[in-house]
Amino acid sequence: MQNSKLIAIAAFVSGTVALGSAVRADWTNFRGANYDGISNETGFVKEWKDPIPLVWERDIGSAFSSFAIVGDRLYTCGTSEDQQTLYCLNAKTGEVIWLNRFEPLFRDNFGDGTRATPTVAHGKVYVQGAKGKLICVDAETGKDVWSHQFNHMPQWGYSGSVLVEGDLAISSAGDNEGALIAFDRITGAMKWHTGSDPAGYSTPYPFTFNDKRYIVGFNGESAIVVEAKTGRQVLRIPWQTNYKVNAASPIFHDGHLFLTSGYDTGCGLFKLDVDGKDLVATEVWKGKVLMNKFQSCILYKGDLYSCDQKALACVDFKTGEEKWRVPRVKHGTLLLADDHLLLLTQSGRLQIAPVSPKGFEAITDAEILSGKCWTVSVLDDGKLYARNMSRVVCMDLTKKAEKPTE
Numbered sequence: 001m002q003n004s005k006l007i008a009i010a011a012f013v014s015g016t017v018a019l020g021s022a023v024r025a026d027w028t029n030f031r032g033a034n035y036d037g038i039s040n041e042t043g044f045v046k047e048w049k050d051p052i053p054l055v056w057e058r059d060i061g062s063a064f065s066s067f068a069i070v071g072d073r074l075y076t077c078g079t080s081e082d083q084q085t086l087y088c089l090n091a092k093t094g095e096v097i098w099l100n101r102f103e104p105l106f107r108d109n110f111g112d113g114t115r116a117t118p119t120v121a122h123g124k125v126y127v128q129g130a131k132g133k134l135i136c137v138d139a140e141t142g143k144d145v146w147s148h149q150f151n152h153m154p155q156w157g158y159s160g161s162v163l164v165e166g167d168l169a170i171s172s173a174g175d176n177e178g179a180l181i182a183f184d185r186i187t188g189a190m191k192w193h194t195g196s197d198p199a200g201y202s203t204p205y206p207f208t209f210n211d212k213r214y215i216v217g218f219n220g221e222s223a224i225v226v227e228a229k230t231g232r233q234v235l236r237i238p239w240q241t242n243y244k245v246n247a248a249s250p251i252f253h254d255g256h257l258f259l260t261s262g263y264d265t266g267c268g269l270f271k272l273d274v275d276g277k278d279l280v281a282t283e284v285w286k287g288k289v290l291m292n293k294f295q296s297c298i299l300y301k302g303d304l305y306s307c308d309q310k311a312l313a314c315v316d317f318k319t320g321e322e323k324w325r326v327p328r329v330k331h332g333t334l335l336l337a338d339d340h341l342l343l344l345t346q347s348g349r350l351q352i353a354p355v356s357p358k359g360f361e362a363i364t365d366a367e368i369l370s371g372k373c374w375t376v377s378v379l380d381d382g383k384l385y386a387r388n389m390s391r392v393v394c395m396d397l398t399k400k401a402e403k404p405t406e
C-alpha cells in the first residue's frame with residue numbers, strides 16, 4: 001500500500017513538472033536533435049482567440065539564424081558593432097549572458113548577417129559565419145576555443161550550420177577546401193575533407209543505412225554521401241539549380257533520400273542500395289510538386305509538409321502525389337509538435353493547425369512579429385521562440401492570459 005502511494009505521488013509530481021512538455025529535450029541544433037523539424041513538446045495550448053502572452057522580446061541585430069536551446073540558455077546570432085555576433089541569452093528573460101563578435105558583417109539585399117544556426121554539443125558552441133569563419137567557443141563563457149577560415153563563399157554567404165557527429169564538427173567549405181570538411185570537435189584539427197563541389201546553402205545531414213552512419217552534403221551542384229567517420233565519398237547525385245542554391249535539408253527515410261530545390265528545379269526521391277563499398281541511387285520519382293528555395297520539408301507519417309516558393313503543401317513521400325495545397329502562402333517556416341503544424345508566415349503570423357493529409361485548417365492565426373520572417377521557430381518548455389531579421393520574441397503557449405476582473 002505504501003509503495004502504491006509513493007508511485008502515485010511520484011506520478012503526480014512528474015506530471016506536474018512536465019506540464020507543457022512530455023519529456024523536455026534540449027534543442028541543440030538546426031531542426032532539432034533528429035534533424036527533422038519535429039519537437040517532442042506536448043500539452044501546449046494550440047487554439048488561441050485572445051492574444052498569445054509575450055514573455056520577452058529583444059533586438060539583437062540582423063541575422064537569419066534560428067535558435068539552439070540548452071537548459072535555460074538560448075544561442076543565436078545577430079549583429080553588434082557592425083560584426084556578426086553569437087549571442088547567449090537567458091531563455092526565460094531574454095537577458096544577454098554573453099556575446100562574441102566573431103566576423104565582419106555580411107551585407108546583402110535580402111538581409112545582412114549570419115545565416116547559420118549555432119550548434120551546441122559537449123559544452124561548446126559551433127557556428128559558421130556568412131563570410132566563412134567557423135568558430136568553436138565555450139558554451140558557458142563564450143570564449144574562443146578554435147576557428148577556421150573558408151575562402152569559397154557562395155553568392156549569398158555561407159549558410160549551412162555545423163553538424164557535430166561523434167568526435168567531428170562537419171561543415172561545407174566548398175571547392176578545393178572540401179564540399180564537406182570535418183574537424184576534431186575538441187582541438188579543431190582537420191580530420192578529412194572530400195569533394196570539390198562549390199558550397200551550397202544546406203546543413204550537412206546525417207543518417208544511418210544498413211547499420212552504417214553517413215553524411216549528406218547538399219552542395220552547389222550535387223548531393224554527395226560520405227562515410228561519417230572517414231569522409232570517403234560513396235555516392236554523388238548531380239543536382240543543378242539556378243545560382244547553385246541547394247538549401248533545403250535532405251530527408252532520409254526507409255532507404256530513400258529526398259531532395260528539393262527552388263528556381264524551377266523541383267524535387268525527387270531516390271532509393272538507395274549498397275554496391276560493394278559504395279551506394280547507388282535509383283530515381284523513384286521526380287517533379288515540381290515542391291520547390292523549396294530555402295525552407296525545409298517535414299516528413300510525418302509518410303507525408304511531406306512544406307512551405308516552398310509558391311505554397312503550403314502536403315505531398316506523399318513515396319509517390320510524389322500532392323494531397324493538398326494552400327496557394328500564396330510561400331516561404332513560411334514549419335515546426336511540428338504534438339500532432340500540430342506551427343506555421344510562421346514570412347509576414348510574422350503564427351498559424352497552428354492539426355497536422356493532416358486532408359488539409360490545413362488553422363485553429364490559431366495570430367500576428368506575433370512584423371517584417372521579414374524567414375527563420376524557423378523553436379518550441380521549448382512550452383515557449384515559442386521566433387524572430388524576424390533582428391527582433392527575437394518569446395511567446396508563452398502553456399497557458400492563456402488571465403482576463404482582469406471587473
